[in-house]
Amino acid sequence: MRMIDLIERKKRGGALSEKEIRYFIKGFTSGEIPDYQAAALLMAICFMGMTDQEIAWMTDAMACSGDRVDLSSIPGIKVDKHSTGGIGDKTTLILAPLVAACGVPVAKMSGRGLGYTGGTVDKLEAIPGFCTEMDQEAFLETVKKIGVCVVGQSGNLAPADKKLYALRDVTATVDSIPLIAASVMSKKIAAGADAIVLDVKCGSGAFMKTAQDASHLAREMVAIGRACGRRMAAVITNMDVPLGHCIGNGLEVAEAIAVLKGEGPDDLREVCLALASQMLSLARKGSPEDCRTMAKKALDSGAALEKFRQMCIAQKGDHTILERPQSLYEKAAVYELAAPQDGWIRQMDAEACGRASMLLGAGRETKDSAIDPAAGIVLCRKTGEAVRKGEVLARLYTNHPDRLEQARRILLESYAFAAEKPDDIPLIYDVILEK
Numbered sequence: 001m002r003m004i005d006l007i008e009r010k011k012r013g014g015a016l017s018e019k020e021i022r023y024f025i026k027g028f029t030s031g032e033i034p035d036y037q038a039a040a041l042l043m044a045i046c047f048m049g050m051t052d053q054e055i056a057w058m059t060d061a062m063a064c065s066g067d068r069v070d071l072s073s074i075p076g077i078k079v080d081k082h083s084t085g086g087i088g089d090k091t092t093l094i095l096a097p098l099v100a101a102c103g104v105p106v107a108k109m110s111g112r113g114l115g116y117t118g119g120t121v122d123k124l125e126a127i128p129g130f131c132t133e134m135d136q137e138a139f140l141e142t143v144k145k146i147g148v149c150v151v152g153q154s155g156n157l158a159p160a161d162k163k164l165y166a167l168r169d170v171t172a173t174v175d176s177i178p179l180i181a182a183s184v185m186s187k188k189i190a191a192g193a194d195a196i197v198l199d200v201k202c203g204s205g206a207f208m209k210t211a212q213d214a215s216h217l218a219r220e221m222v223a224i225g226r227a228c229g230r231r232m233a234a235v236i237t238n239m240d241v242p243l244g245h246c247i248g249n250g251l252e253v254a255e256a257i258a259v260l261k262g263e264g265p266d267d268l269r270e271v272c273l274a275l276a277s278q279m280l281s282l283a284r285k286g287s288p289e290d291c292r293t294m295a296k297k298a299l300d301s302g303a304a305l306e307k308f309r310q311m312c313i314a315q316k317g318d319h320t321i322l323e324r325p326q327s328l329y330e331k332a333a334v335y336e337l338a339a340p341q342d343g344w345i346r347q348m349d350a351e352a353c354g355r356a357s358m359l360l361g362a363g364r365e366t367k368d369s370a371i372d373p374a375a376g377i378v379l380c381r382k383t384g385e386a387v388r389k390g391e392v393l394a395r396l397y398t399n400h401p402d403r404l405e406q407a408r409r410i411l412l413e414s415y416a417f418a419a420e421k422p423d424d425i426p427l428i429y430d431v432i433l434e435k
């Protein structure tokens, strides 16, 4: 088999066979197929797409490229969730203890940051002492004991995806629906859960900019999961506006704690309830409506917060942050961004907010940059709200005052103002359930 023939066929819009796809994934992972040929094939896929069957074969080949997690020793239906990534997305910090508090085990492997902001692992590590590296046995034991554990993805889970993603990142081939679907689902399948809920983000701060593309991606991933024997649901949520008010690792943990205390911003609570109701329902706890009521009770009664405390203790994190969440960000200096005019906030560029937050120290500029857990942004006003000139639009937290002006400029440019109140935008566009 020759790689050039595969590239040639895909370039002309043809389909690859199962053998050819497995040859590509195996050869690229082992280093036999060079990056330039892999990049050419990826670019051809970006332009010409893949059939559902090709995507399913590619997902399976990537899922089989490394270790697979066996969760069968944990009783019950194990549920996982995955977000396609957005600014201010701290839902895993809330959902993992929330769903566990409702009696459904959550054994979750999460990633570090992709793009501008930290990932779940970076956020958890903002909690002093919190350990996200555990061997398999300790991970399983923790879930059996307290019902929840969130750790970093092991180095050998879907290594084909790791290598391929690094290449896609530098060859402008990330935003292809077939490639994203295979990438996400290969990791989810290898991570071993019985049921998976996908949070597919849609808008200026997401890979999918339109509801139509988000729906296409969601349906593709639900179909792959079903074909692999998993129970699946996908929720399409808004990412034109950052989720919640906080962007940045320590700030986001503090905001997640507020939601776990039954407080916090409405949009974040609402997205968490929508995802939790699907997770609990896939675990056969009842209809999505009954499960939503169950999740609400767990937030308002303190049961989810208590589960988060148990998770912190089991993973060696400082649980006193539950009483003093401000300790997570008080080491940074705080600066204000004032509204330049009276008016309504017509729209925001969520991605620009992420970029500004990264500049302040909350994300990685390069793969090896260090993250400052105290850095980030609190958005005091968001799309759909009115402001008066001089009122505080946002607070910027940083230990890099030299980067402040640039971050302030990017953040200010991310706001667009109007004289009239803008139309409301939906927070949840759609829920896609397995057939």
Ligand code: URA
Pocket (backbone or CB within 6 Å): 084, 085, 114, 165, 174, 179, 180, 181, 183, 184, 207
């Ligand atoms: N998240 C992933 O895990 N993979 C992609 O390709 C895009 C987002």
